[in-house]
Amino acid sequence: MSPCPNRFSFLEGYIEESVDILKRHFHIVCHKDFLQNPALHGPKIQAVFMWNCCPAAEPSLLKSLPSLKVITNGGVGIDHLDVSLINSFGVKVANTPGVVSDATADIAMGLLLASARNIVEYNMIAVDPKTNYVPQNLMGVEVTGSTLGIIGMGDIGYKIAQRSKGFNMRILYHNRNRRSAEDEQAVGATYCKNMDDLLKESDFVALAVSLTSKTTGLIGRRELSVMKPTATLVNVSRGLVVDQDALVEALRSGTIRAAALDVTHPEPLPRDHPLLSLPNALITPHIGTNTFATTMKMVERMVENAVAAVKGLPLPDEVKLK
Numbered sequence: 602m603s604p605c606p607n608r609f610s611f612l613e614g615y616i617e618e619s620v621d622i623l624k625r626h627f628h629i630v631c632h633k634d635f636l637q638n639p640a641l642h643g644p645k646i647q648a649v650f651m652w653n654c655c656p657a658a659e660p661s662l663l664k665s666l667p668s669l670k671v672i673t674n675g676g677v678g679i680d681h682l683d684v685s686l687i688n689s690f691g692v693k694v695a696n697t698p699g700v701v702s703d704a705t706a707d708i709a710m711g712l713l714l715a716s717a718r719n720i721v722e723y724n725m726i727a728v729d730p731k732t733n734y735v736p737q738n739l740m741g742v743e744v745t746g747s748t749l750g751i752i753g754m755g756d757i758g759y760k761i762a763q764r765s766k767g768f769n770m771r772i773l774y775h776n777r778n779r780r781s782a783e784d785e786q787a788v789g790a791t792y793c794k795n796m797d798d799l800l801k802e803s804d805f806v807a808l809a810v811s812l813t814s815k816t817t818g819l820i821g822r823r824e825l826s827v828m829k830p831t832a833t834l835v836n837v838s839r840g841l842v843v844d845q846d847a848l849v850e851a852l853r854s855g856t857i858r859a860a861a862l863d864v865t866h867p868e869p870l871p872r873d874h875p876l877l878s879l880p881n882a883l884i885t886p887h888i889g890t891n892t893f894a895t896t897m898k899m900v901e902r903m904v905e906n907a908v909a910a911v912k913g914l915p916l917p918d919e920v921k922l923k
C-alpha cells in the first residue's frame with residue numbers, strides 16, 4: 602500500500618513501532634488532541650483506530666466525524682461497540698480475529714498452569730529471604746492427565762485445546778455449534794451439548810466465548826456449584842461472562858478451588874475489590890494479546906481494514922450484524 606497523507610485517523614495507546622505502520626497510511630490525530638479542537642479535526646477523520654479500553658463510540662462522537670468510514674478495533678471482541686448504531690452513521694466496523702488467537706490461548710494456558718502450580722506464590726516465597734520454604738504447605742494440583750472443559754470453541758478455544766493436548770489432558774467442550782469430526786479428532790475433544798456435563802467433570806474450566814446477551818452471566822452461582830470443589834475457573838473472554846459476586850462467594854466458601862482471570866468487570870478492578878485479596882484468585886490485567894508480535898499483527902490488520910474502507914473496497918474483517 603502506498604503512503605496516503607490525505608487520510609486522517611485517531612491514535613491512542615500504540616507502541617512506537619506500530620505507530621510507524623499507521624503513519625505510512627494515515628495522518629494521525631490523537632484522541633486528546635481531537636478533544637481539544639473537535640471542530641478542526643472532526644471533518645478530516647476517516648478512520649478511528651481503537652482498542653476495547655478506549656472511550657466508547659457514542660452518537661456525539663460519531664456526529665462530529667462526518668467523513669468517518671470505519672472504526673477499526675484491535676482485538677476480536679467488539680462488545681464495547683454498538684455496531685448497529687455505528688452502521689446507522691454509514692460507518693463500518695472491523696476487528697482483528699485470527700491474529701489474536703495464539704497469544705490469547707497462550708495466556709489461558711499460562712494462567713491455568715500458574716494457578717495449578719502456585720507459581721506466583723512460589724515466586725514471592727523465592728524472592729523473600731524471610732519466608733520459610735515449606736512446599737508441603739502449598740501443594741499444586743496436577744495438570745498433566747487432568748480434564749479440561751472449554752466453553753466457547755471458536756478459534757481461541759480450539760487453540761487452547763491444541764495446547765492442552767500436549768499436557769495429555771482429557772478435553773471436553775461446549776459451544777453453540779459442534780465442531781467437525783476432524784476438528785474434534787485432531788485435538789481429541791469431546792462435545793458436551795449440555796454445559797453442566799462439562800462443569801461436573803472438569804478439573805479446569807476455560808472460558809473463551811464472546812460476550813453477548815446470551816453469554817453475559819453464563820457462569821453464575823448455580824454453574825459454580827455444579828463444578829468440582831477441586832476445580833479451577835480460567836477466564837480469557839470477558840469479565841461479564843462470570844457473575845463476579847457469585848465467584849467471590851464460591852472462592853471464599855471453597856465451592857471451587859481457584860480462579861485465574863485475565864478479564865474482570867470492571868477493568869481494572871477497584872483496589873478494594875474482594876477478588877484482589879483472595880489467595881485463590883489469580884488476576885492479570887487483560888493481557889491476552891499483549892505480545893510484540895501479536896500487537897504488530899493487530900495493527901497491520903487494523904490498517905488493512907481502514908485502508909480498504911477509505912478506498913471503498915471490501916474490508917478483510919468487517920463485523921457484520923447477524
Ligand SMILES: O=CC(=O)O
Pocket residue numbers: 653675676677678679701889890
Ligand atoms: O480482548 C481481546 C480481544 O478481544 O481480542
